[in-house]
Amino acid sequence: MNLLLVLPVLLPLLSGAALLALARPALLPARIVSVASVTAQLAVAVALLTVAADGTIVSYAVGDWPAPFGITLVLDRLSALMLTLAALLAFFALLHALGGTDQKGAGFHALFQFQLLGLNGAFLTGDLFNLFVFFEILLIASYTLLLHGGGAARTRAGLHYVVLNLVGSALFLLAVGVLYGVLGTLNMADIALRVTTLPAENAVLIEAAALLLLAVFGLKAALVPLHFWLAPAYASATAPVAALFAIMTKVGAYAILRVYTLLPGTEWIAPWLLWGALITLLVAGVGLLASRDLRTQVAWLVLVSVGTLLAGVALFNSAGVGGALYYLVHTTLVSGGLFLLADLVGLQRREGSQLVSGEYPAARTWLGVLFLVGAAAAAGLPPTSGFLGKVLVMQAAFDTPVLPWLWTVILLGGLAALLALARAGSVVFWKSAQIPAVAPMPWLRSVPAAALVSAGLWLAVLGGPLAAYTAATATQLLAPQQYVSAVLGEGGPAR
Amino acid sequence: MEVLVAVSVGILVACAVYLLLRARSFSVVFGLVLLSYGTNLFLFAMGRLNTNQVPLTSMPGPYTDPLPQALVLTAIVIGFAMTAFVVVLALRARGILGSDKVDEKGSDV
Numbered sequence: 001m002n003l004l005l006v007l008p009v010l011l012p013l014l015s016g017a018a019l020l021a022l023a024r025p026a027l028l029p030a031r032i033v034s035v036a037s038v039t040a041q042l043a044v045a046v047a048l049l050t051v052a053a054d055g056t057i058v059s060y061a062v063g064d065w066p067a068p069f070g071i072t073l074v075l076d077r078l079s080a081l082m083l084t085l086a087a088l089l090a091f092f093a094l095l096h097a098l099g100g101t102d103q104k105g106a107g108f109h110a111l112f113q114f115q116l117l118g119l120n121g122a123f124l125t126g127d128l129f130n131l132f133v134f135f136e137i138l139l140i141a142s143y144t145l146l147l148h149g150g151g152a153a154r155t156r157a158g159l160h161y162v163v164l165n166l167v168g169s170a171l172f173l174l175a176v177g178v179l180y181g182v183l184g185t186l187n188m189a190d191i192a193l194r195v196t197t198l199p200a201e202n203a204v205l206i207e208a209a210a211l212l213l214l215a216v217f218g219l220k221a222a223l224v225p226l227h228f229w230l231a232p233a234y235a236s237a238t239a240p241v242a243a244l245f246a247i248m249t250k251v252g253a254y255a256i257l258r259v260y261t262l263l264p265g266t267e268w269i270a271p272w273l274l275w276g277a278l279i280t281l282l283v284a285g286v287g288l289l290a291s292r293d294l295r296t297q298v299a300w301l302v303l304v305s306v307g308t309l310l311a312g313v314a315l316f317n318s319a320g321v322g323g324a325l326y327y328l329v330h331t332t333l334v335s336g337g338l339f340l341l342a343d344l345v346g347l348q349r350r351e352g353s354q355l356v357s358g359e360y361p362a363a364r365t366w367l368g369v370l371f372l373v374g375a376a377a378a379a380g381l382p383p384t385s386g387f388l389g390k391v392l393v394m395q396a397a398f399d400t401p402v403l404p405w406l407w408t409v410i411l412l413g414g415l416a417a418l419l420a421l422a423r424a425g426s427v428v429f430w431k432s433a434q435i436p437a438v439a440p441m442p443w444l445r446s447v448p449a450a451a452l453v454s455a456g457l458w459l460a461v462l463g464g465p466l467a468a469y470t471a472a473t474a475t476q477l478l479a480p481q482q483y484v485s486a487v488l489g490e491g492g493p494a495r
Numbered sequence: 496m497e498v499l500v501a502v503s504v505g506i507l508v509a510c511a512v513y514l515l516l517r518a519r520s521f522s523v524v525f526g527l528v529l530l531s532y533g534t535n536l537f538l539f540a541m542g543r544l545n546t547n548q549v550p551l552t553s554m555p556g557p558y559t560d561p562l563p564q565a566l567v568l569t570a571i572v573i574g575f576a577m578t579a580f581v582v583v584l585a586l587r588a589r590g591i592l593g594s595d596k597v598d599e600k601g602s603d604v
Contacts, residue, residue, distance in 0.1 A: 181541035
């Protein structure tokens with residue numbers, strides 16, 4: 001069963017390498033390998049989810065080097081949830097890409113697999129330096145995926161994205177260096193143990209490393225003031241790539257959760273995170289109202305979700321983290337779906353996805369209904385999962401001094417989303433002229449978009465079990481003792 | 496020796512930050528290279544600066560820590576690949592946008 005733990009890393013690695021070999025000659029074999037690999041990853045992720053669901057933590061020592069000396073892969077509830085989410089999102093994004101995006105440039109399928117390799121690895125690894133390596137893998141794949149299709153807007157956004165992330169990687173290395181220099185270990189469970197026995201004069205170095213890591217993860221999560229890259233990059237990427245990138249900001253949130261729950265004595269990070277998240281929400285609300293293109297708007301929606309999510313995480317109580325994780329699942333799927341939907345709308349209007357009145361998109365009833373569901377979920381209207389997620393996060397702030405701030409800002413963010421999306425919907429679907437549409441409706445390509453957008457409904461139907469799972473995840477995260485003993489064995493490492 | 500290494504890391508990073516804040520892609524790429532040099536040197540020094548000590552615990556001590564060297568090797572490889580990528584990207588941006596300013600608007604085609 002422990003071997004199952006390596007599969008989410010091995011599957012995309014092997015299929016990505018195979019795809020590199022056959023990328024140029026034929027499209028069909030590449031598509032078959034790619035879809036088969038993602039389907040298998042989804043199956044493995046679901047299998048791992050059932051393993052982790054009862055609260056067991058499984059660890060796998062790569063190369064049979066015992067922790068803390070070798071690299072460990074660790075599966076707990078959080079990693080299983082993130083793996084499943086990534087595989088589900090990737091599955092639908094890939095289906096959409098089969099509609100023609102994968103022909104716009106070379107190597108799309110191989111890069112898609114390497115992106116998944118980085119994501120899955122980052123969710124599974126129990127070693128801080130290995131986390132850096134998987135971050136680099138997912139980043140270099142994302143650089144090239146972002147530029148897929150070419151063009152001036154993509155190149156410009158890509159250059160900013162690449163330079164910012166390279167600086168982020170350097171900061172990550174500095175933080176890793178400080179932690180290793182002080183603690184002499186990089187295994188996250190071992191770090192958690194050794195910090196407790198640290199002489200007091202070194203505590204300030206740990207604080208410096210923790211803040212450096214916050215900058216790195218904040219950059220990945222697009223926390224204000226490190227958010228400038230997000231909107232241009234996501235708005236200019238091709239639709240399936242933008243949909244897959246919906247989980248990239250969540251990698252930052254995942255890393256924040258993983259590292260700061262394992263690092264004792266870093267509770268002072270919570271206010272930084274909370275205020276950063278609330279300011280992010282406000283900035284995102286303004287950006288949302290100011291954007292004049294449907295795709296830019298969805299990109300700002302991603303930032304709204306980052307703010308809400310990190311505000312929940314920053315409470316660092318089990319209700320807050322549990323609610324934030326429920327919201328994370330909802331927002332990843334729905335914003336991924338909205339990116340695909342915006343692409344479909346753009347394909348059928350001469351004005352593209354710009355928010356100016358022009359032609360009706362063909363099949364505007366079908367697309368309009370999908371947009372309504374997605375917009376209601378993204379803005380957090382009942383009975384969708386967005387509403388449930390926000391209620392869970394806001395409930396968690398009861399009995400904390402930040403209650404008025406958190407409620408006001410989250411509700412303001414919801415209001416901004418509601419206004420912006422209502423305006424966008426009425427311009428695109430109602431205020432348009434009665435001209436026959438330019439392009440026929442690609443019905444097949446609307447299936448993945450429909451599946452993802454409707455997550456707003458079926459996640460609400462599954463709300464009970466999912467919220468119970470995320471609440472259990474939060475409890476597990478906030479009691480890191482179990483994680484530590486699962487990795488190092490009872491009674492700490494053998495030295 | 497510690498002071499010398501610390502000052503070198505500091506100078507490298509300071510130059511890198513200065514270059515990164517200039518708005519031309521050549522300076523920015525150069526800044527990234529210097530930043531990765533500074534980072535690698537810093538990471539290398541985290542195993543403490545020792546001379547004439549063995550890294551193998553099967554031999555009599557005192558020992559030096561070999562792990563930062565493995566880390567720095569990985570970091571060098573990754574940094575090299577990333578630099579190669581960003582050079583190609585900067586050249587392409589120069590071609591497509593018609594300028595080496597990092598904020599060039601260009602024409603959206």
